[in-house]
Amino acid sequence: MQFQSLGALLWFIPVAGFIILLYLLKVRRREVRVPAKFLFPAITTDVRANALFQKLRPNLLLFLQLLAALLLLTALARPMMQAKGLPGQSVIVVDTSASMRATDVSPSRLDAAKNRLRRFVQELNPGEQLAIIEAGAQVRVLASLTSDKQKLLSAIQQIRPTDTAGALDEALRLAAALVGKSNESRIVLLSDGAFPPVSDFSAGSAKLVFESLGASRDNLAITAMDVQERGGGLEWFVGVRNYGEQRKQAVLEFYAGDKLIDARAVTVEGGQTVGQTLTARQLPEPLEARLKVDDALETDNRAFRVGVLQKPVRVLLVGEGNFFLERALALEPNVKLEKSPSVPDSERGERVGGSNYELIIFDRVAPVPVRARAVMVIKAPGGPIAALGQPVRAPRVVLWEREHPLMRYLELGSLLIDSAPRITPAPWAKPLAESQQTPLIVAGEHQGRRWVGIGWDLLESDFPLQPAFPIFIANLLRWAVGELQTATDLTVRTGAPFNLAVDPAETELTLRDPDGNTRAFPVNEGAVVIPGLERVGVHTLQGRKTEIRLAANLMHADESNIQPRTSIQLGGKSIAAQNTLTTLRDLWKPIALALLALLMVEWWVFVKRS
Structure with missing residues (x-):
């Protein structure tokens, strides 16, 4: 007492x-x-x-x-x-991300969280209030602060799992806004902790409690899948990672148009990744890689691909020429490259649309307003690079955004740069690679156009000679161009928002997910915005004149690494997990x-x- x-x-x-x-x-x-x-x-x-x-x-x-x-x-x-239980006002944040589908806790981690939530409701005393927030790809308030047990139990029934990463940072900030002003309130996070640290967060006067769910880390996952045209055929690569500690054996199956075309036994040591490559003639889509293995998470055992045979990507390189950049672009079979010392008058303009090119690259040339939907600037002020400052000698990359589509599968720790000017990113641009002194690569979207900025001269580094460079160019084409092409099949990551240019005559498109559920999306001026696909598999977007297949894959390290966390990082502090919630009852x-x-x-x- x-x-x-x-x-x-x-x-x-x-x-x-x-x-x-x-x-x-x-x-x-x-x-x-x-x-x-x-x-x-x-x-x-x-x-x-x-x-x-x-x-x-x-x-x-x-x-x-x-x-x-x-x-x-x-x-x-x-x-x-x-005493056991919650204080006067409490907000329960329930993680509904893909890792919460893991079945190491029967019947699943999410079901265990829902059962825990029901006990909270049953133990609710008169005068006490609960709110429930669902943290999936999008945050939903299922129940505002209330003492109505029936309303709370009904809200629990609405909680559904997703195949995406969870927006835990946004959900926690919303919870703090609800009860953060009261020192007798509490924020309870029901999660396995499989999310990156949240730096800019404060619970205010409320106490934050983390209840960790899960019992095992054993999981095999498909972490990469790429399909390229090579010599009139296809090269199909699949990467499999073992997130557990013990050696695991599995069967990797390759499907084309729902037909099994190959199956291979794979053995993956704990913490390691193996790759398998299949070479074949043209195959019917969708393409699917499927792992047959006894593990805790089924969601990341399948990966899909559509839109392998895309329309040509037209690229304009503006500048004096760059052998290494041209060679990297030539490695992409769908790229049609043109070079020019300056931008043609027909391509100049403030408004996006009507360009003959999907991507324009300004190599050491100040950019001018163009009609293209995607622009990359190399060592020149403009676009995402607001200004160039004094040079920095031999900057080393110390941080890069591995999860950004542009930086996926890149290893930049050994990159050597002779000199790079200090750059000031535009307010809307985000640094993707940084040295201790300056950002080196920035990117962002502004006024309907996607921008990429490289702060140094490629010829003053060994970047064009590294294996990461052609991967970066391939990522650039997919990120800057792939999601903006007109009415073509597309492969995306679950939960990631994207937009598509469609027939301007369309007014509304209907999205059907792999479970058969449908949602309607409006079309504005020939563009449709999809906030994110929540299920792994092939989705269909249909209209009067449009039918687009969308393949959605998880491929998220934080979600596939299902090891339950014993602590999480919030607001620069470590929050240890606890399994029994206690509160001080006033007597x-x-x-x-x-x-x-x-x-x-x-x-x-x-x-x-x-």
């Missing part, structure tokens, strides 16, 4: 002394002669009790009054007792009720004796 105002109990000594002093005061009485004392036993007892040195003989009224004083001072001391109210009952008993005893 704890006391908020322990000093109040110290007042019992003077208060008790004052009550006893009142009993010690001599009472004046009128003397009356009686024939015998035994005829008046009550008076005899009272006289004996009120004698100066007989005062402290047992006296029920004195005991009751001292006990009442003790109860009053105890209530003023605000006693609190630790002054029941003590006050006991005091009231005691005073009624004391009054009854006094009246009876009188």
Whole structure:
């Protein structure tokens, strides 16, 4: 038991002394002669009790009054007792990301979280309130602060799993906005902790509690799949990673148009990745790689690909020429490259659209307004590079965004750069690779156009000679161009928003997911925005004149690494997981009720004796 105002109990000594002093005061009485004392036993007892040195003989009224004083001072001391449950206002954030589908906890981690949430509701006391927030690819408030148990149980039924990463940062900030101003509130996160650190977060006055779910890390996952045209055929690569510690064996199956065309046994050591490449003639789509293995997470055992045979990507290289850049672009079979010392007049313009090129690259040439949907700038001010400053000698890459589509599968730790100017990114541009002194690669989207900026001269580094360079160019083409092509099949990551240019005559498109569920999306000026696909598999986007297949894959390291975290990083602090939630229950109210009952008993005893 704890006391908020322990000093109040110290007042019992003077208060008790004052009550006893009142009993010690001599009472004046009128003397009356009686024939015998035994005829008046009550008076005899009272006289004996009120004698100066007989005062402290047992006296029920004195005991009751001292006990009442003790109860009053105890209530003023605000006693609190630790108990299971939640305080007055609590927000429960439920992680519904892909890793919560893991079945190492029966029937799944998400079902275990929902059962825990039901217990919270059942233990809810009168006057206490709960709110429920679902943290999937998008954050949903399923129930605002309420004490209505039926409403809360109904909200729990709405919780559904996804095949995406979870927006835990956004969900936690929303929870803090709801109860962060009260020091008697609590934010409870039900999750396995499979998400990156959240730096810019504060729970305010609320206490944050992390309950970790899960029991195992054993999981095999398809972490990469790429299909390229080579010599009139296809090269189909699939990467498989073992996130557990023990060696795992599995069968990797290759499907084309729902038909099994090959199956291979793979053995993957703990913490390692293996790759398999299939060479074949043209294959019917969709292409699917499927792992047959007994592990805890099924979602990342399948990967899909559509849109292998894309329309040619037209690229304009503006500048004096760059042999290494031209060679890397030539490795992409769908690229049609043109070179020019300057931008043709037909390509100039502020508005996006009507360009003959999907991508324009300004190599050491200041960019001018163009109609193309994607632009890359190399060592020149403009676009995502607001300004170039003094040069930095031999900058080393110390940080890069591995999960960004542009930087996927890149290893830049050994990159050597002779010199790079300090660059100031535009307000809307995000650094993707940084040295200790300056950003080196930045990217962003502005006014409907995608921009990439490289701050140094490629010829003043060994980047064009590294294996990462052609991968970077392939990523550039997919990121800057792939999601902006007109009405073509597309492969995306689950949960990632993207937009498509479609027939301007379309007003609405219907998206059908692999489970058969449908959603409608409006078309504005020939463009449709999809906030993200929540299921792994092939989706279909249909309209009056449009039918587009969309293949969605998980391929997310944080989600496939299902090891339950024992702590998480929030706001620069480490929050340890705990399995039992306790709170301090205030006891002054029941003590006050006991005091009231005691005073009624004391009054009854006094009246009876009188």
